[in-house]
Amino acid sequence: QPGHQKTIAGAPYVLDNTTNVTDSILNLVGRNLYEHPDHPICITRKLIESCFPQPEYNHFTMSDPVVTVRDNFDVLGFPADHPGRSRTDTYYVNSSHLLRTHTSAHQHAAFQTLGSEERTTGYTICADVYRRDSIDRSHFPVFHQMEGARVWGLDPDIESRYAAQSARTAKMATQLKALPSTSIIVEDNATNFSTDVNPMQPEHDPTEVQLVVSHLKRSLEYLMQQIHNAAQQSIPQSARTPLQVRWVEAYFPFTSPSFELEVLWNGEWLELLGSGVVQQSILNKAGLTRGIGWAWGLGIERFAMLLFGIPDIRLFWSTDKRFLQQFSSGKITKFEPFSKYPPCYKDIAFWINPAPAGASPRGATPWGSAAAAGGDATKASPTETQPAAFHENDIMEVVRDVAGSLAEDVKLVDEFVHPTSGRKSLCYRINYRSLERTLTNEEVNRLHDEVAKRMKAQFGVELR
Ligand code: PHE
Structure with a gap:
């Protein structure tokens, strides 16, 4: 295969020794499920976008999944030995290009669109993403992510740095107050950013970090409220139960402090999204040196499975009418299972x-552990592993x-x-x-x- 050429999403790539994409994966490129108005992935995308409305947020979709190693990892501050980079976790087209493993690969480009127009202070991105992973009912090598970000301090007419900062602090405080309140039950286990584990960035002002973090958390709690309302549409008012969520500390190379949001679902805490205060170096590289802001990212399938009661992630790729005809644009309805065929x-x-001497084990055992297989490659701590x-x-x-x-x-x-x-x-x-x-x-x-x-x-x- 090395030396051969392959066309993906219309562009030619020369394969090399790093290549590990397979034709069965490439056959799924271009389905663009998030663009079919009656598909649950698209319905879920629109619902999420509606919580981050224009003109403050621009909504992007990215159909070409091939990105550079630079955009997927380097720009975002992934250390050289981060397990997410390994060929066991990621599909490489060649040594410089890969199938994006997350929508964060487009952060740099998306941040560059901000600042030119005063009213647009944030964005959402929706795209298909690719990860080598275990096989079960909630993992498929292609799934969909959505990412959002918001930045303050871009007003071009404020000249001095000091004036710019106090103006943006005041604006953040006002906008935080203006966010709608929710009736979900929130437990916040991530309120201390002075620790080494989940620190605020040294160049940031603590008051501003508090405001950014509160705005981030309230915005996502609002999202959860809207999702929960949509999921409970068909349930009589008296039978509805409040949603319970909690914030926990997290690690991502591109945010600090970082947080995960978990939801209580059938008695278990389920991880729903990652988020945090954007690393200043990323904003600086995009020309937003006066900005400060937050970002989050989530997997759409997990939301859609909860919203529609879809039990198997493979169903999203089904072309069976008995699946597709059950859904229509803007409506959250419960999936009616059709007959299950025998296993x-x-x-x-x-x-x-x-294993060769010197190769360090991944997870608990050299061939991988349940945690590593089910875990999230991009958030693993940088010191954890080496491919075995x-x-x-x-x-x-x-x-x-x-x-x-x-x-x-x-x-x-x-x-x-x-x-x-x-x-x-x-x-x-x-x-x-x-x-x-x-x-x-x-x-x-x-x-x-x-x-x-x-x-x-x-x-x-x-x-x-
Ligand atoms: N890209 C992260 C992931 O795939 C999610 C994330 C996005 C976290 C933006 C923080 C900020 O898990």
Whole structure:
């Protein structure tokens, strides 16, 4: 493959040794689900955009998923050894280009659009994003994100720096007061920014940071209120329950302090979005040296699954009328499941070669841990990991490439260390199931044989 050329979203790229995108992934490029008015992804996007209205916020969508390593990681301050950069987590087109892993890849360009027009002080961006990940009902290698940001202090007519700062502080305070109040129950566990863990930036004024953070939190609580209202539309007033959310401290290379918002859902705290005060260096690089502001980012599927009661993330990619005809623009309705076709479980067991000496393990085990597989690559702390010889995402990728959306989930069901040789054996259980038809035994056997063949050829594992 290296040296070959590939056209993605209309542009040619020369492949090299870094390339790990597969055709099954590239086939999903260009669907632009967020543009189909009756699709739940688009309905959810519009609902979120309506909470950040024009003219204060411009709304962007970005159809070309290929971005530079610079825009996806470097500009945002990702350290060189950040696990998000590794080929086990990210789809590289070649050594300089990749499929964006988050909408933050467009922050730099979006910030550059601010400041020219006084009234536009923020933006939202919606786009498809790509991550190598585990296979289960809530993970798909392509999903959708939305990102928002807001900046103060861009007024071009205020000359002196001191005047500019006091004017912007006053404006922030006024705008904070003007935000609508909500009736959701909020627990704030992230109010102290003087710690080393989640510090404010040294060049920032503490009063201003407080204002930015409060404006950020109140704006997102308002978003949650609107989402919750929409989800409860069909429930009689008396039966409605208030929404419970909480703020927790977080880490992102491009914000500080940083926060996550979690929501109480069926008795469990579910992480919904990441946010924080934008790193000043990012604003400075975009020419907004007098600005201060916040940013947030969220996965649309998670919101849409909660809003519409959609149980399997693969359904968003369905072209089945029984799925698509259930939704229409501007309406939040509950998904009516159509018949489920039978699952087909197949196991694959193999010996993995011992990891080369010196390779440091990723997560709890060299081949990946549940936390690493389900976790969020961009927020992991920079010191955590190095790619190891066999990574759990490698088998996920093989299954994806062979079975596409016919694989519902892949689980590690057994691991075993041979008492004398010390070699490790892993057994994964693959659940093959179509959302649209019953798979035949022969078809599943063919897929499973192909998975085994590729595991052997690509990773040198010894099948048991
Ligand atoms: N890009 C982050 C992610 O993908 C989310 C984020 C966006 C966090 C903007 C902070 C600010 O997880």
